[in-house]
Structures are given as C-alpha cells and as structure tokens.
Amino acid sequence: MIGIILAVGILVLILFIIITSFHNKFQLATIKINEADNNIDILLDKKRELLNRTRPIIKEELKLDEFLDDLDELQDKELSLFDMNNVLKDNYNELFKTLDDNEKLFKSEALISLIDDINYNEEEIVGTIKFYNDNVVVFNQWIGAFPSNLVAFFCRYRKKDFYNNEKREIYEILNNK
Numbered sequence: 001m002i003g004i005i006l007a008v009g010i011l012v013l014i015l016f017i018i019i020t021s022f023h024n025k026f027q028l029a030t031i032k033i034n035e036a037d038n039n040i041d042i043l044l045d046k047k048r049e050l051l052n053r054t055r056p057i058i059k060e061e062l063k064l065d066e067f068l069d070d071l072d073e074l075q076d077k078e079l080s081l082f083d084m085n086n087v088l089k090d091n092y093n094e095l096f097k098t099l100d101d102n103e104k105l106f107k108s109e110a111l112i113s114l115i116d117d118i119n120y121n122e123e124e125i126v127g128t129i130k131f132y133n134d135n136v137v138v139f140n141q142w143i144g145a146f147p148s149n150l151v152a153f154f155c156r157y158r159k160k161d162f163y164n165n166e167k168r169e170i171y172e173i174l175n176n177k
Contacts, residue, residue, distance in 0.1 A: 036128055
C-alpha cells in the first residue's frame with residue numbers, strides 16, 4: 001500500500017515538474033514575443049516619422065503636389081502592426097523608387113541624412129521582426145507538439161501570426177515533417 005502511494009506521489013511530482021516546465025517555456029516565449037512586438041511598434045512609429053520628414057524635401061525638389069500622402073492617414077487609422085508594417089514598407093519602396101528615378105535628390109544633405117536614418121531604422125526593424133518570428137515559430141511548434149500541446153490547451157495559448165509569409169512557409173514545412 002505504501003509503495004502504491006509512493007509511486008502515485010512520484011508520478012504526480014513528475015507530471016507537476018513537466019507541466020511547470022512547459023508552462024514556464026510558454027511564459028518565456030510570450031515575454032520575448034511581447035517585447036519584440038513593443039519594439040516593432042516603436043520602430044514603426046519612428047519609420048513613419050522619418051518617412052514623413054522626407055516628404056517636404058522631395059515635394060519641394062521635384063515640385064510635387066503629392067508624395068507618400070497615405071502617411072497622413074496612418075495616424076488616424078487603427079492598424080495592426082502587421083498592416084502598419086506593410087503600408088510603411090510600400091512607402092519605403094516608393095521613396096527609394098523616387099530616389100532612383102531622380103538623382104538630383106542626392107544633392108540635399110538633409111535628405112541624405114534622413115535616408116541614412118531610414119536605412120538604419122529598417123535594419124533594426126528587420127532584426128526585430130526576425131527575433132519576433134523566430135520566437136513565434138518556437139511558440140507555435142510547442143502548441144502543436146505533445147505533451148506541450150496539453151499545457152497550451154489548458155492555458156488557452158493560441159498560435160500567433162508571423163510578420164511575413166517566408167516564416168509561415170518554413171513553419172508549415174517543419175510542422176508537416
């Protein structure tokens with residue numbers, strides 16, 4: 001009788017340790033994902049501001065009435081960070097297309113300085129998104145794998161979205177193996 005109670009006690013202890021271990025892993029991944037999400041938010045705001053600062057210079061140099069005007073609408077809209085990233089990426093690409101088409105813009109030192117800042121900001125965004133996506137891959141794998149999926153079920157963890165389709169495709173490939 002004491003042997004059975006001891007065996008059940010040891011089994012409960014082992015289960016408790018396993019559950020706690022996986023719960024802690026989920027918590028750590030969630031903290032990393034939230035931290036990256038906050039950093040992305042800050043970096044996207046900075047990117048929007050930097051792109052906004054290029055507008056008057058380019059409008060004046062090229063005598064344009066409109067340039068990157070959808071940036072004005074971004075402040076009024078409640079976009080997710082995913083959507084904000086996509087809109088700002090389109091504006092970023094439009095800026096550099098305009099720069100490629102008009103070499104005279106490179107005479108403005110203020111614009112060159114802003115472009116350097118935008119490029120540095122873009123590198124930071126890419127790195128932060130990579131960190132976010134890497135942690136989302138791990139988090140989503142734990143949700144799909146036994147026994148961590150049981151902890152995910154009881155704690156109501158749900159799969160998280162990626163910032164680009166490449167990570168989603170890689171995850172799907174890894175998930176199907």
